Amino acid sequence: MKIQDFFIRFPDEASCKAHFKSEREKQGVVCKRCQGKEHYWISTRDQYQCKKCKFRTTLRSGTLLHCSQLPYYLSIIPGMMMLTSTKKSFSALEIQRQLGHLYYEPIWYTLHKIRYAMGKRDDNYKLCNETELDEGFFEIVPNKENRDRIATELKENNGKYKRGKGSQKQTTVLVMAESKTVDPSQKYKHKPNKKVGYIKMQLLENLRKETTNKLLEKTIDKKSSTITDGGNNYNDLNKNLVNHKAVIADVKKEASKILPWVHIAISNAKRLFLDIHHSIGDEYLQSYLNEYCYKFNRRYFDSVFDRVVITSVSCKWQNNV
Numbered sequence: 001m002k003i004q005d006f007f008i009r010f011p012d013e014a015s016c017k018a019h020f021k022s023e024r025e026k027q028g029v030v031c032k033r034c035q036g037k038e039h040y041w042i043s044t045r046d047q048y049q050c051k052k053c054k055f056r057t058t059l060r061s062g063t064l065l066h067c068s069q070l071p072y073y074l075s076i077i078p079g080m081m082m083l084t085s086t087k088k089s090f091s092a093l094e095i096q097r098q099l100g101h102l103y104y105e106p107i108w109y110t111l112h113k114i115r116y117a118m119g120k121r122d123d124n125y126k127l128c129n130e131t132e133l134d135e136g137f138f139e140i141v142p143n144k145e146n147r148d149r150i151a152t153e154l155k156e157n158n159g160k161y162k163r164g165k166g167s168q169k170q171t172t173v174l175v176m177a178e179s180k181t182v183d184p185s186q187k188y189k190h191k192p193n194k195k196v197g198y199i200k201m202q203l204l205e206n207l208r209k210e211t212t213n214k215l216l217e218k219t220i221d222k223k224s225s226t227i228t229d230g231g232n233n234y235n236d237l238n239k240n241l242v243n244h245k246a247v248i249a250d251v252k253k254e255a256s257k258i259l260p261w262v263h264i265a266i267s268n269a270k271r272l273f274l275d276i277h278h279s280i281g282d283e284y285l286q287s288y289l290n291e292y293c294y295k296f297n298r299r300y301f302d303s304v305f306d307r308v309v310i311t312s313v314s315c316k317w318q319n320n321v
């Protein structure tokens with residue numbers, strides 16, 4: 001959506017709220033007390049009243065905006081528009097500056113809630129057909145708990161970080177991409193020999209095969225066939241998936257031909273995070289990965305903004321998440 005179209009469509013608080021309300025009603029309002037689905041709207045209080053038991057539900061209750069005090073106009077709705085207006089992203093500080101909002105924290109918190117909802121939405125779908133699998137190692141800033149552990153490990157190792165897989169500066173992410181081999185006659189020069197579908201990126205606690213298998217159960221359809229670089233954590237894939245092909249590439253260049261899309265996704269995500277967010281705390285990395293995958297998976301959609309509004313209406317936020 002162009003920015004002028006956006007402000008014609010949403011010129012004030014009332015229009016933004018009306019859009020949120022209409023999307024909420026399309027999903028259906030359910031009474032918390034009696035599960036009733038029929039409600040009156042009390043406009044003076046911004047609340048729904050259950051026709052059966054008279055229980056009242058606020059417009060934001062049971063959605064992503066539960067407990068949020070931010071106005072819809074010049075914060076939540078334009079924030080969603082900015083976040084979805086580009087394939088790249090904006091930092092919370094930049095969105096705060098553009099919207100002229102006084103405080104950073106509520107904007108930062110709301111953006112993380114939106115990213116959480118994006119991840120929940122993508123969790124509803126599993127990857128299928130041919131899928132590439134590989135790990136990406138993303139640089140992170142460790143949280144307080146991990147900082148103490150790393151400090152002890154560094155002391156034991158004469159102040160040196162571990163190298164390669166398992167380095168304390170990085171965290172492991174399992175990257176999955178649906179990819180289909182392109183007919184050589186239709187392949188464009190300088191383009192990969194495979195066509196990408198949907199992708200997923202999930203933090204991996206460790207590189208054990210049990211952890212990888214557990215994650216794959218949730219993310220990949222059992223009937224799909226996978227291709228990997230033959231890492232030890234993929235040893236048991238044949239038990240869970242129909243077909244697993246491990247291709248061990250001798251030269252690094254060859255690996256990008258075998259697994260082109262996971263490597264493209266990893267390097268693009270790394271570059272984007274470095275450009276926009278500079279450094280990411282380890283507890284927030286999944287949130288940024290959610291946003292990246294959500295937008296990548298909807299790259300051909302007409303309006304990602306409308307999808308995000310629907311997602312935020314249907315995703316329930318709990319303060320302990």
Ligand SMILES: [Zn+2]
Pocket residue numbers: 031032033034035036050051052053054055
């Ligand atoms: Zn009720």
